Amino acid sequence: MTIKKTAAAAIVAALGVTTLAACGTEDARDAAGKSGAPMPKTVTLVSHDSFNASKEVLAEFTKQTGLTVKVLKAGDAGEAVNKEILTKGSPQGDVFFGVDNTLLSRALDNGIFVPYEAEGVERVPAEYRLDKENRVTPVDSGDICVNYDKKYFADKKLAPPQTFDDLAKPAYKNLLVVENPERSSPGLGFLLGTAAKYGDDGWQDYWTKLKANGVKTVDSWELAYNQEFSGSAGGKQAKGDRPLVVSYASSPPVEVLYGEPQPKVAPTGVSTGTCFRQTEFAGLLNGAKNPEGGKALIDFLISKKFQEDMPLQMFVNPVAKDAVLPELFTKHGVVVEKPETMAPEKIAEKRDAWIQQWSSLVLK
Numbered sequence: 001m002t003i004k005k006t007a008a009a010a011i012v013a014a015l016g017v018t019t020l021a022a023c024g025t026e027d028a029r030d031a032a033g034k035s036g037a038p039m040p041k042t043v044t045l046v047s048h049d050s051f052n053a054s055k056e057v058l059a060e061f062t063k064q065t066g067l068t069v070k071v072l073k074a075g076d077a078g079e080a081v082n083k084e085i086l087t088k089g090s091p092q093g094d095v096f097f098g099v100d101n102t103l104l105s106r107a108l109d110n111g112i113f114v115p116y117e118a119e120g121v122e123r124v125p126a127e128y129r130l131d132k133e134n135r136v137t138p139v140d141s142g143d144i145c146v147n148y149d150k151k152y153f154a155d156k157k158l159a160p161p162q163t164f165d166d167l168a169k170p171a172y173k174n175l176l177v178v179e180n181p182e183r184s185s186p187g188l189g190f191l192l193g194t195a196a197k198y199g200d201d202g203w204q205d206y207w208t209k210l211k212a213n214g215v216k217t218v219d220s221w222e223l224a225y226n227q228e229f230s231g232s233a234g235g236k237q238a239k240g241d242r243p244l245v246v247s248y249a250s251s252p253p254v255e256v257l258y259g260e261p262q263p264k265v266a267p268t269g270v271s272t273g274t275c276f277r278q279t280e281f282a283g284l285l286n287g288a289k290n291p292e293g294g295k296a297l298i299d300f301l302i303s304k305k306f307q308e309d310m311p312l313q314m315f316v317n318p319v320a321k322d323a324v325l326p327e328l329f330t331k332h333g334v335v336v337e338k339p340e341t342m343a344p345e346k347i348a349e350k351r352d353a354w355i356q357q358w359s360s361l362v363l364k
Helices: 027-032 055-065 077-086 104-109 150-156 185-198 203-212 221-228 233-237 251-257 291-301 304-309 327-332 344-362
Strands: 042-047 068-073 095-100 137-149 176-179 216-218 244-248 268-285
Touching (some): 042 077, 077 185, 095 104, 185 203, 185 268, 221 244, 251 327, 268 291, 291 304
Antiparallel strands (some): 137 268
16 A cells, blocks of 8 residues: 555645745735735745645635645644744744744744634634734644554564553563654654653653653654654655554544555554643744734634545644534544643643653653
């Protein structure tokens, strides 16, 4: 089974810059917001490498506004946020998409966004709207979880791990690959999940056990999932030998959708007792060259059309209450009833210190 293309927000690799021709409608002048001024022809979205949207949906935005959507991909989420911090006031684009709740305080504290209350934001439940000043708008949510290779465990006649505790057991020695939380958003989410589970005083002991049990660390989700993980199509091609990987609860539908031939059952499963809830946001960048176009794009990101396109493009859950999930997504994805969570204030207080402690503990 092979994957023809990959396109998940934290699930699949980048598909390249997306650029669409402008239609030149009168709506574009409204988007520009300056009657009589030279009309901007593009709006630039800066994102992590996993952003994707269908051409048809982005063409609809162009039809509505007359603006070209240009996507600039800037690495993994942590790397992309850091680049925007370094260029604060002179950003690479107009809107940034992909900062999540694990990194949100870093972005807000560094002032890379300006407030904007998106049209239609009342359709997004309050649980996702973490910034009272509306500097960011929720766009999607997902659960960071350990995924497992079903065939490996069936062949070994070994039950897949289901909880954090299971991962530290001798039966799963040398089976797990994780991402470096300093560089990777899923890696950071998994670290925060362990801190939420075991507490401020217990997570380090837990990671000591994982290290003794042969956990392997790589820099990015792409390396972990598509190189090291034996259950993914990419991992099979790369001869990956780790049947456990930190990924997403929505990863299994990817293996079904792009499989050749398309399997009836996903070849990968989710350890639902290892999950941490993630929400991703978009914000209008401080110093944007086309702020009115940026506002229109943020409105569009939470529109019903974009929200319903998103699950099979980035394999994340929409946040708009009126968005309907596709059947393939609901059939092969996993609903996590009780993910680990953490208050944004605590993440802001502890994150950097925890990353430093993790690095000293696991990488040395």
